[in-house]
Amino acid sequence: MEGAEMELERRTKFLNGLILKKKAGEHQEHRDRLNVRVRASDMPFPLQNRAFSCARELLDSMPGKLDSKRLALALKKEFDSSYGPAWHCIVGTSFGSYVTHSLGGFLYFSIDKVYILLFKTAVEPLSRGKSLKD
Numbered sequence: 001m002e003g004a005e006m007e008l009e010r011r012t013k014f015l016n017g018l019i020l021k022k023k024a025g026e027h028q029e030h031r032d033r034l035n036v037r038v039r040a041s042d043m044p045f046p047l048q049n050r051a052f053s054c055a056r057e058l059l060d061s062m063p064g065k066l067d068s069k070r071l072a073l074a075l076k077k078e079f080d081s082s083y084g085p086a087w088h089c090i091v092g093t094s095f096g097s098y099v100t101h102s103l104g105g106f107l108y109f110s111i112d113k114v115y116i117l118l119f120k121t122a123v124e125p126l127s128r129g130k131s132l133k134d
Contacts, residue, residue, distance in 0.1 A: 034052050034053070034055075034056045034111065035056075035111060035112055036052045036055075036056075036109055036110070036111050037109060037110045037111075038107070038108075038109045039108040039109055039110060039115070040106070040107075040108040041106065041107050041108065041109070042101070042103065042104060042105070042106040042107075043104060043105060043106055043107045044104060047079075047083065047104075047107070048107055048109075050078075050079075050082070051075065051079070051107055051109070051116070051118055052109070052111065054074070054075055054078050055071065055075060055109075055111050055114075055116055056111060058070070058071050058074050058075070059071065059111060059112065059114065066093075066114060068091040068092050068114075069091075071089075071091045071114075071116075072089040072090060072091040072116075073089075075087075075089045075091075075116070075118055076088065076089040076118075079118065079120070083120070085123050086120065086121050086122075086123045087105075087118065087119070087120050088118070088119055088120070088121065089116065089117065089118050090116070090117040091114060091115070091116050091117075092114070092115060093113060093114060093115065094115075095115065095117075097117055099117070099119055100121065101119040101120055101121060102119075102120045102121055102122050105119055105120030105121075106118075106119045106120075107119070
């Protein structure tokens with residue numbers, strides 16, 4: 001029976017690998033259509049796709065010059081309302097950063113020549129009776 005279980009496990013891994021490759025290929029096609037390049041990510045594909053689509057729509061709606069504050073605010077509000085607080089967004093053509101983020105809540109990508117850093121942090125309420133100095 002061990003041989004059959006090992007064969008079943010081997011086949012399961014193989015099929016899961018094929019499924020992941022197909023999803024990655026579909027994800028790459030979506031990025032190519034939107035002219036997106038992922039620089040670093042710790043975020044599930046559906047959330048990434050939402051960020052790419054929102055950013056593309058917002059950039060396309062801006063006449064002429066990039067309004068990085070408007071783009072950052074719109075992405076932050078979209079992710080806060082869709083996926084809960086506390087999302088942060090940095091947008092620009094040149095910036096440095098070093099951030100701590102929640103697991104599964106980090107995406108750094110470029111779209112056209114604009115760089116976007118979108119990340120989530122944990123929100124912990126202050127205990128009653130404690131001040132910020134404690």
